[in-house]
Amino acid sequence: MPRVLGLLWLLLPGLAALEPLSVGLAIGVASALTGYLSSNPRFYCRYVECCPGAGHRLNAAALKAQLDAKLFGQHLAKDVVLKAVTGFNTNPSPKKPLTLSLHGWAGTGKNFLSQILAEHVHPAGLSSKFVHLFLATLHFPHQEQVKEYKEQLQNWIRGNVSACPYSVFIFDEMDKMHPGLMDAIKPFLDYYEQVDGVSYRKAIFIFLSNAGGDLINKAALDFWTSGKSREEIQLKDLEPMLSVGVFNNKNSGLWHSSLIDRNLIDYFVPFLPLEHKHVKMCVRAEMTARGHAVDEKIVQAVADEMTFFPKDQKIYSDKGCKTVQAKLDIQEDIAMSNNQAEG
Structure with a gap:
């Protein structure tokens, strides 16, 4: 109702000057319009961003085409993410949220891929009210406030998933996150049907990190030195090493994290150095x-x-x-x- 009244106020700038009877009539029209929009969600969602319905399906072909055209040198990342997201999106009853951890040096495409993915889940992308970006140095700067950050983070995720089950959460600068902070979201990533009455199984969580970049670069260089093509590198060549390396790295944001210990991260996605x-x-x-x-x-x-x-x-x-x-x-x-x- 307030949203519709605000829209009506913009459309009728002289509304404030109307006599009470006219104002009452305008409010009555707004109420009727609210009722109409509520009973016609397709019309309403043309003008106001709505959370996707249960029948919403991601356009996998369009996502693949965009990744092929805009993300260079990352055959592994494109293949893994495309398969993971497509499988998750077509599953009517996933057992847990999709959780991806993207690793590699700066400039290799981690942010770019996460933005493209967000746009295919919610067309407004990072501007969507259902896509939430957290920056370690901006949102969680102080070590002494980790306890407060944990509580705020849980409340933020709980509130947004309650509003839209298909929410997307992107955590950038994971390598600058304070140790232990991300364990606060462990209950939301686990195999629970509900947590305090809220289901998180249709949400997507994406972690972006430079941690593990050295390991990925060394593996890529070893392939090059042995005369193999970078396209021969497979996920199994990097993922086990990457998960262990991040778990044991105090500056990874996932040091000794229960998210890794409980196998709650679905894929550790390596981004190779660019030639x-x-x-x-x-x-x-x-x-x-x-x-x-x-x-x-x-x-x-x-x-x-x-x-x-x-x-x-x-x-x-x-x-x-x-x-x-x-x-x-x-x-x-x-x-x-x-x-x-x-x-």
């Missing part, structure tokens, strides 16, 4: 997104500005594609200045 060719793909994609024609000279110039490791072979970008936008700005400015000078 020269992947950086160039990022540059081309960014130029296209800006509406610019792809200039291979600029693409190469941006790639040349990036730094790579190991020191001798220079195979992998040490920042992934994280600084591509800033370096592209500079190279496009240089190209424009050169064109003007030549003209």
Whole structure:
């Protein structure tokens, strides 16, 4: 009712100047409109974001197409996440929430993938009232307040899942989370039908972390050194090592966590370090997104500005594609200045 009255007030700016009888009539119309919208949810949800109904199905083909077109060099992450999300979404009665832990160095696509996934569950993506992003350094900055954070986190998750069972929770900077904090959400990730009358089984939890990146990079380099293609790397080659490494890492946010000990994280998803060719793909994609024609000279110039490791072979970008936008700005400015000078 308040939402409809507010909308009516915007549509009728002279409402405040109306005499009481007219105002009463307007409120009556608003009440009738509220009743109509309540009985016609499809119409109502065209204008107000609604939680998906039980029959909602994620468009797996569209998700795959977007990941193929926009996420570069991450065959493992794309395959694992696509299968996990599709299976979870088509299961009418999942036994627990879907919980994914994404690991890798900065700039490899963890945030990007989580945003794309959120948009396919809720079209508004990170702007959706059903998608919730937590940043360790912003929302949980003080070690001495961990007890209060745990209580706040539980209340926040409980309230939002009560409002929409299909809520998505993204925890970024997991490697900066205070030890023990994430154990507060263990009851919500477990195999319980309900917790205090609320079912969490249709929610999605995503953890993003740089922890384990060194382990992933070493494994990728070992494959390269042995003459194998990165596409030959399988989840079984990395996931066991990754889960153990994160569990024993005091700076992982999941150090000795019950979430790992109780096997409540469904997949540890490795993001591989990006090679020269992947950086160039990022540059081309960014130029296209800006509406610019792809200039291979600029693409190469941006790639040349990036730094790579190991020191001798220079195979992998040490920042992934994280600084591509800033370096592209500079190279496009240089190209424009050169064109003007030549003209």
